[in-house]
Amino acid sequence: MTEKRTTKADMEKTAASDSAPGLLFSGADWDFNTLKATYDAIEDIAINELKLNVYPNQVEVITSEQMLDAYSSIGMPLMYHHWSFGKRFVRDDVMYRKGYQGLAYEIVINSNPCISYVMEENTIVMQALVIAHAAFGHNHFFKNNYLFKQWTDAEGILDYLQFAKRYIAKCEDRYGFDAVERVLDAAHALMEQGVNRYSHPEKPNLAEELERERERAKYEDETYNDLWRTLPQAEKDDEDLDEMRRKMRMEERRAQFGLPEENLLYFLEKNAPSMQLWEREILRIVRNIGQYFYPQKQTKMMNEGCACYVHYAIMNSLYDKGLISEGAMMEFIDYHSRVVFQAEYDDPRYSGFNPYALGFAMMQDIHRICVDPTEEDRKWFPDIAGNNEPIETLKEAWAHYRDESFILQFLSPKLMRDMRMFLIEDLSSSPHLEVAAIHDDNGYRKVRRALARMHDISVREPDMQVVDVDIRGNRQLYIQHTEHDGIRLEKSEAEMTLGYIGQLWGYGVTLQAVDHETGEILHEMDYTPEDLANS
Amino acid sequence: MLYIVDRRKNPKGKSLGNRQRFMRRAKAQIKKAVEDTIRTRGITDINSGDSITIPGKTLHEPGFHHARRGGDRNYVLPGNKKFVPGDRIARPQSGDGGAGGSQASPDGDGEDEFQFTLSRDEFLDIFFEDLELPDLLKKSLKQTTAFRTARAGFSSDGTPANLSLVRTMRNSLARRIGLRRPKTAEIRDLEEKIAALQAKAEKRPSGKLTKPDEDTLHMLLADLEEAKRRMKAIPFIDPIDTRYNQFQQIPDPNTQAVMFCLMDVSGSMSEQMKELAKRFFMLLHLFLHRRYEHVDVVFIRHTSRAAEVDEETFFYSRETGGTIVSTALEEMKRVLKDRYPTDQWNIYAAQASDGDNYSNDGAKCTALLAEDLLPKCQYYAYIEITDEREAEIFSSAEGETALWKAYAPVARANARFALKRVTKAADIFPVFRELFAKNRAEKLSGVKG
Numbered sequence: 001m002t003e004k005r006t007t008k009a010d011m012e013k014t015a016a017s018d019s020a021p022g023l024l025f026s027g028a029d030w031d032f033n034t035l036k037a038t039y040d041a042i043e044d045i046a047i048n049e050l051k052l053n054v055y056p057n058q059v060e061v062i063t064s065e066q067m068l069d070a071y072s073s074i075g076m077p078l079m080y081h082h083w084s085f086g087k088r089f090v091r092d093d094v095m096y097r098k099g100y101q102g103l104a105y106e107i108v109i110n111s112n113p114c115i116s117y118v119m120e121e122n123t124i125v126m127q128a129l130v131i132a133h134a135a136f137g138h139n140h141f142f143k144n145n146y147l148f149k150q151w152t153d154a155e156g157i158l159d160y161l162q163f164a165k166r167y168i169a170k171c172e173d174r175y176g177f178d179a180v181e182r183v184l185d186a187a188h189a190l191m192e193q194g195v196n197r198y199s200h201p202e203k204p205n206l207a208e209e210l211e212r213e214r215e216r217a218k219y220e221d222e223t224y225n226d227l228w229r230t231l232p233q234a235e236k237d238d239e240d241l242d243e244m245r246r247k248m249r250m251e252e253r254r255a256q257f258g259l260p261e262e263n264l265l266y267f268l269e270k271n272a273p274s275m276q277l278w279e280r281e282i283l284r285i286v287r288n289i290g291q292y293f294y295p296q297k298q299t300k301m302m303n304e305g306c307a308c309y310v311h312y313a314i315m316n317s318l319y320d321k322g323l324i325s326e327g328a329m330m331e332f333i334d335y336h337s338r339v340v341f342q343a344e345y346d347d348p349r350y351s352g353f354n355p356y357a358l359g360f361a362m363m364q365d366i367h368r369i370c371v372d373p374t375e376e377d378r379k380w381f382p383d384i385a386g387n388n389e390p391i392e393t394l395k396e397a398w399a400h401y402r403d404e405s406f407i408l409q410f411l412s413p414k415l416m417r418d419m420r421m422f423l424i425e426d427l428s429s430s431p432h433l434e435v436a437a438i439h440d441d442n443g444y445r446k447v448r449r450a451l452a453r454m455h456d457i458s459v460r461e462p463d464m465q466v467v468d469v470d471i472r473g474n475r476q477l478y479i480q481h482t483e484h485d486g487i488r489l490e491k492s493e494a495e496m497t498l499g500y501i502g503q504l505w506g507y508g509v510t511l512q513a514v515d516h517e518t519g520e521i522l523h524e525m526d527y528t529p530e531d532l533a534n535s
Numbered sequence: 536m537l538y539i540v541d542r543r544k545n546p547k548g549k550s551l552g553n554r555q556r557f558m559r560r561a562k563a564q565i566k567k568a569v570e571d572t573i574r575t576r577g578i579t580d581i582n583s584g585d586s587i588t589i590p591g592k593t594l595h596e597p598g599f600h601h602a603r604r605g606g607d608r609n610y611v612l613p614g615n616k617k618f619v620p621g622d623r624i625a626r627p628q629s630g631d632g633g634a635g636g637s638q639a640s641p642d643g644d645g646e647d648e649f650q651f652t653l654s655r656d657e658f659l660d661i662f663f664e665d666l667e668l669p670d671l672l673k674k675s676l677k678q679t680t681a682f683r684t685a686r687a688g689f690s691s692d693g694t695p696a697n698l699s700l701v702r703t704m705r706n707s708l709a710r711r712i713g714l715r716r717p718k719t720a721e722i723r724d725l726e727e728k729i730a731a732l733q734a735k736a737e738k739r740p741s742g743k744l745t746k747p748d749e750d751t752l753h754m755l756l757a758d759l760e761e762a763k764r765r766m767k768a769i770p771f772i773d774p775i776d777t778r779y780n781q782f783q784q785i786p787d788p789n790t791q792a793v794m795f796c797l798m799d800v801s802g803s804m805s806e807q808m809k810e811l812a813k814r815f816f817m818l819l820h821l822f823l824h825r826r827y828e829h830v831d832v833v834f835i836r837h838t839s840r841a842a843e844v845d846e847e848t849f850f851y852s853r854e855t856g857g858t859i860v861s862t863a864l865e866e867m868k869r870v871l872k873d874r875y876p877t878d879q880w881n882i883y884a885a886q887a888s889d890g891d892n893y894s895n896d897g898a899k900c901t902a903l904l905a906e907d908l909l910p911k912c913q914y915y916a917y918i919e920i921t922d923e924r925e926a927e928i929f930s931s932a933e934g935e936t937a938l939w940k941a942y943a944p945v946a947r948a949n950a951r952f953a954l955k956r957v958t959k960a961a962d963i964f965p966v967f968r969e970l971f972a973k974n975r976a977e978k979l980s981g982v983k984g
Contacts, residue, residue: 344614
């Protein structure tokens with residue numbers, strides 16, 4: 001379909017020469033005037049034809065060195081300092097200099113105004129593509145998708161990062177690099193477990209954050225009493241408590257600590273007995289940043305699909321209006337087809353589904369179903385087939401779904417056939433893999449369900465919870481990993497991460513793996529802090 | 536609705552802080568990698584940055600992740616060619632093959648090795664670290680060229696401290712003359728005349744001057760007023776008069792130097808001792824490189840025979856035989872005579888040995904040094920490398936080695952000769968402190984073993 005559209009346009013335009021007066025630009029070079037004119041033309045299409053709803057745009061032109069800088073701090077324009085960002089930087093630097101890896105053409109930030117970085121080395125065609133892709137495609141998605149609306153605060157993120165950067169720099173001054181690094185290392189290890197998946201967090205608000213931080217410091221100053229240091233630490237549990245009361249205690253305790261708690265960083269921030277207030281604040285910063293990125297992880301495929309669909313529609317429209325030349329269009333198609341390339345499973349280049357390819361294919365497929373449905377489509381998608389409102393239908397989908405539910409709802413049999421998807425079942429009890437379903441009538445639903453699950457973050461990331469804490473005894477913390485389908489944690493990784501939890505908690509930690517069906521404890525792992533282990 | 540911001544002028548290198556933290560974190564590994572590099576690097580290559588590889592393990596960022604294997608899994612793959620439901624496929628044996636793309640770690644953190652490039656400064660920092668160089672020296676060594684300050688005429692702006700009084704006053708004077716600024720003496724003269732006339736008036740009974748005197752007085756008063764106005768309007772020193780001395784950094788006259796590395800390579804020198812010697816030679820090369828634009832290095836190794844060799848052979852090839860130090864000195868003398876005339880070259884020599892020598896050779900060495908070599912050398916340093924355990928024994932006078940015994944009197948008599956015992960890398964630098972101390976002759980009087 002991709003080809004069809006271009007060839008049609010090609011035939012209409014064969015006569016147009018490169019130097020036609022209506023062109024926005026010719027050649028590869030650009031300046032700020034052409035950039036502005038191109039942006040205006042794109043905006044006209046995006047707002048008036050596609051009817052996108054976007055944040056105001058801010059396009060920032062940067063050099064390749066600055067792009068490398070931005071890379072290393074997870075794409076954010078402001079970030080606190082940490083060695084892991086330096087590590088990313090030196091690696092990207094080497095890869096780039098040796099030519100193993102090009103740089104991204106653009107980085108876009110979910111903020112209001114929506115900031116897109118474009119590199120000065122890009123040709124004007126690339127700049128047009130980037131503006132259409134990021135400044136309109138991603139921007140629309142950020143502004144309208146329910147996950148972003150509920151979980152992130154586009155207005156405040158830059159201010160918050162500024163606050164975080166200053167705060168951590170201040171802590172480094174006050175408590176030393178090593179102390180801060182230790183907390184950040186531990187917090188980063190738990191970043192994936194530092195998000196609320198089900199309950200809503202409040203959006204962080206800078207004024208409130210600052211206020212809370214001040215109160216924390218004030219409270220610390222006011223309540224400081226040197227005598228407390230000299231009190232004996234642990235209280236002995238009463239030996240003669242009967243089982244009943246023990247159980248009641250446990251229930252009370254779990255209520256008191258709000259257990260079970262899926263957000264490990266939140267739990268540690270609120271309850272770790274021996275942490276300093278500034279350490280808690282750092283956990284909170286890492287947690288908030290993790291939460292900010294959580295929707296992006298859940299909608300990677302859709303987000304890219306949306307952006308690709310938008311840039312494809314806009315570039316074609318520019319060409320149809322005679323605003324860009326055939327040469328420019330060829331250049332665009334070259335970039336575009338490289339971006340949405342999907343290697344097959346037996347190709348050495350294969351490394352999973354390319355979110356750009358799958359996303360773009362699904363968006364184009366929905367467009368097709370709306371405009372030109374087959375009988376099969378009418379059966380599978382009675383709601384949208386032939387409704388002739390492709391843009392409206394897509395915008396609905398972009399607003400109300402995430403990758404997993406989007407696939408479950410919209411992946412069509414035709415696309416499964418086109419991409420020749422098949423389902424492999426890999427059972428530990430069986431000596432070989434089995435093809436469980438392919439792209440045929442019996443298999444469509446199975447393949448679709450499995451693909452949706454592969455895009456479900458809660459399946460891909462381990463299910464971890466804080467379940468209990470022995471507050472009156474030795475303060476042992478109990479963390480549970482619920483094992484699904486016998487998939488364990490990577491052992492060495494888990495050991496190290498458990499060490500980080502122990503470091504923050506300050507006392508022993510036990511990691512229990514429980515079966516998600518029977519609830520029985522499968523295996524355990526313990527961490528004992530060094531100072532306790534020696535005594 | 537659009538803002539286009541040109542950020543290209545913004546400072547790059549925002550990641551510097553992160554890079555420094557990364558270097559701190561990986562310090563132990565980086566140091567080891569640098570030491571390995573030093574081992575394999577040529578003496579003259581020390582002056583550049585390098586790409587190093589460190590193990591990725593300590594830089595690992597762990598987290599709770601699913602294991603890549605085990606358990607029951609389902610995955611969807613694209614590009615089916617021949618499979619139908621129920622087909623069985625042998626489990627790929629190695630790695631994750633074509634399957635399991637979604638389980639791959641997000642950014643390839645699992646890699647075992649980590650390669651990146653150190654800048655020249657970072658490299659030298661680490662190289663200097665256990666040599667315990669003073670900070671100031673580290674800084675000056677890192678500068679590629681030496682500069683000295685020289686006068687470079689005058690300029691119309693500068694700091695008050697550099698004000699050139701003579702020039703400024705000369706300009707001021709010329710301007711004052713040109714604009715006819717009245718001198719103080721002229722004004723005083725006018726005032727005196729007026730005062731005289733006024734005094735004259737008081738003496739007269741009428742209290743008034745005669746008509747001509749009256750006119751004169753009026754004229755004088757007008758002149759005085761005009762003079763005072765001009766004086767006010769034309770400043771004594773105007774900013775346009777000021778001139779400042781200007782200074783310029785000009786590179787120190789760079790000439791050429793040759794550095795002789797002499798080393799005992801007989802069996803008694805262990806690899807570790809050679810390693811130390813190499814550090815010593817490297818540092819000397821750095822020092823010389825800073826002083827001289829062109830530095831030649833000559834390697835002479837000796838057992839009971841001596842030969843000029845290339846660097847590779849010098850450090851790494853093994854040789855057996857006794858030890859006769861004078862052969863090396865002879866060889867150096869020969870090379871000096873053939874290729875390095877003293878009027879064109881600054882000659883430096885560094886000798887490293889464990890102190891063994893053929894017992895009758897001492898006198899010959901002393902003579903060669905004192906009569907032939909030292910008069911031609913800028914400086915000759917002898918370092919005796921001893922095992923750390925042996926160092927205890929040698930701290931007493933009786934423990935002196937054969938070579939030390941022979942060299943010690945030369946050192947006492949000659950300021951261009953220095954000798955030192957070295958057991959670890961940190962001992963190397965003091966030799967250089969003496970070498971580059973400003974007033975070498977005085978300092979050297981205090982040098983003893």
